[in-house]
Amino acid sequence: MNHTRSSQLFQQAKASIPGGVNSPVRAFKSVGADPLFIKRAAGCHIVDEDDNSFVDYVGSWGPMIVGHCHPDVIAAVKSTMESGASFGAPTERETILANMVIDAVPSIEMVRMVSSGTEATMSAIRLARGYTGRDKILKFSGCYHGHADSLLVKAGSGAATFGVPDSPGVPADVARLTLTAEYNSLESVRKLVAENSSSIACIIVEPVAGNMGTVPPQEGFLEGLREICTQEGIILIFDEVMSGFRVAYGGVQELYGVTPDMTTLGKIIGGGLPVGAFGGKREIMEKLSPAGGVYQAGTLSGNPLAMSAGIATLNILKQPGFYQSLEEKSRTVAEGIAKAARDAGYPIYSTRVGSMFCAFFTKGEVHDWPTASQCDTKAFAAYFLAMLNEGIYLAPSQFETGFVSAAHGEAEIEKTIAAAAKCFKLIA
Ligand code: KE4
Numbered sequence: 344m345n346h347t348r349s350s351q352l353f354q355q356a357k358a359s360i361p362g363g364v365n366s367p368v369r370a371f372k373s374v375g376a377d378p379l380f381i382k383r384a385a386g387c388h389i390v391d392e393d394d395n396s397f398v399d400y401v402g403s404w405g406p407m408i409v410g411h412c413h414p415d416v417i418a419a420v421k422s423t424m425e426s427g428a429s430f431g432a433p434t435e436r437e438t439i440l441a442n443m444v445i446d447a448v449p450s451i452e453m454v455r456m457v458s459s460g461t462e463a464t465m466s467a468i469r470l471a472r473g474y475t476g477r478d479k480i481l482k483f484s485g486c487y488h489g490h491a492d493s494l495l496v497k498a499g500s501g502a503a504t505f506g507v508p509d510s511p512g513v514p515a516d517v518a519r520l521t522l523t524a525e526y527n528s529l530e531s532v533r534k535l536v537a538e539n540s541s542s543i544a545c546i547i548v549e550p551v552a553g554n555m556g557t558v559p560p561q562e563g564f565l566e567g568l569r570e571i572c573t574q575e576g577i578i579l580i581f582d583e584v585m586s587g588f589r590v591a592y593g594g595v596q597e598l599y600g601v602t603p604d605m606t607t608l609g610k611i612i613g614g615g616l617p618v619g620a621f622g623g624k625r626e627i628m629e630k631l632s633p634a635g636g637v638y639q640a641g642t643l644s645g646n647p648l649a650m651s652a653g654i655a656t657l658n659i660l661k662q663p664g665f666y667q668s669l670e671e672k673s674r675t676v677a678e679g680i681a682k683a684a685r686d687a688g689y690p691i692y693s694t695r696v697g698s699m700f701c702a703f704f705t706k707g708e709v710h711d712w713p714t715a716s717q718c719d720t721k722a723f724a725a726y727f728l729a730m731l732n733e734g735i736y737l738a739p740s741q742f743e744t745g746f747v748s749a750a751h752g753e754a755e756i757e758k759t760i761a762a763a764a765k766c767f768k769l770i771a
Pocket of ligand 1: 369460461462488489
């Protein structure tokens with residue numbers, strides 16, 4: 344497969360943009376290849392600058408659940424553009440999308456729009472700190488919540504309960520306020536809560552983890568977090584930037600029946616345009632400026648184009664049978680890939696929640712970061728490149744999630760499974 348033009352463009356980009364990309368995971372570093380430069384997409388296909396076409400399982404890292412270039416989304420954005428891209432003033436569309444989110448997500452009584460998932464989680468944490476008057480936060484290793492300083496933190500070594508920076512540029516004094524527990528381990532949460540009693544403002548969790556590969560919550564984990572937070576007066580934040588409107592119209596909290604105090608959203612609610620959101624109980628949200636004293640703002644928050652794309656997308660998701668059909672397609676893809684691996688005698692651990700799926704290159708089970716990090720990333724890279732050569736575009740990292748869209752048809756799914764059968768044999 345010819346990638347000449349993409350490689351030329353990558354060299355040019357590196358002269359002007361750090362690492363040649365505007366977000367690190369796009370650089371294909373963990374699979375040891377130059378990234379493909381994409382020039383157009385439609386449905387479940389993307390086409391690169393060398394005119395290679397691929398079945399796309401990245402979907403812009405989640406937003407494109409209805410497929411690329413859906414006519415309803417194009418029409419909505421086009422007509423909005425003709426009346427103005429941005430005013431810096433309130434518009435009715437913001438209230439329309441806000442009410443659609445409130446109607447869909449069990450925990451959300453009020454919601455604030457922002458322009459990215461990072462902005463959503465950063466703002467939700469500030470609001471939780473302002474509401475509780477507490478400074479510490481608790482997150483989980485292997486979970487990613489965007490790149491705000493207090494979230495680029497890893498567990499301190501040894502007995503240290505405080506966090507240490509996970510990136511240069513994050514001050515140690517900021518990192519110290521972030522505690523890190525193990526995903527699916529209520530014991531590790533209880534230990535940190537006991538050691539830091541009444542100083543933790545919030546626990547933020549991906550209720551289905553998607554940033555260490557796809558890792559579902561084990562039985563009782565989410566319920567246990569809810570119980571601990573209720574007992575301790577800690578704000579429970581479900582970061583559903585990836586899982587919101589993805590695994591169900593009401594997200595993980597609808598699917599598993601556990602209601603957090605706040606929820607962060609992004610990706611799908613923008614339909615491919617930059618949108619994030621954070622919402623929750625009215626008594627918490629009303630502490631937010633200008634209603635309350637917790638400051639938060641954004642020039643393009645609630646941008647009309649992004650609102651239109653989000654409204655059009657959610658109107659498609661609301662149609663009867665949307666998620667049932669997506670569930671069937673997703674099951675076929677994930678089970679087909681797992682069978683292909685078994686038939687090739689190549690052990691993988693396959694996970695799926697709705698249309699989020701992952702093949703972990705490990706013999707063991709995966710239920711947290713320590714087990715996910717055991718994966719053979721070199722073998723994954725070989726599989727990724729072999730699948731790319733077969734016209735299948737997977738997430739370029741073992742520690743990411745694959746996404747099926749409504750636009751993935753029988754032919755594309757069959758092609759994917761046939762390609763997997765060939766590629767597992769190749770690398771076995
Ligand atoms: P953004 O700031 O990238 O819009 O959202 C941050 C974020 C927050 N919470 C969760 C659960 C997320 O998955 C993300 C971002 N997801 C990554 C994909 N793993 C975005 C891809 C990228 O970083 O380019």
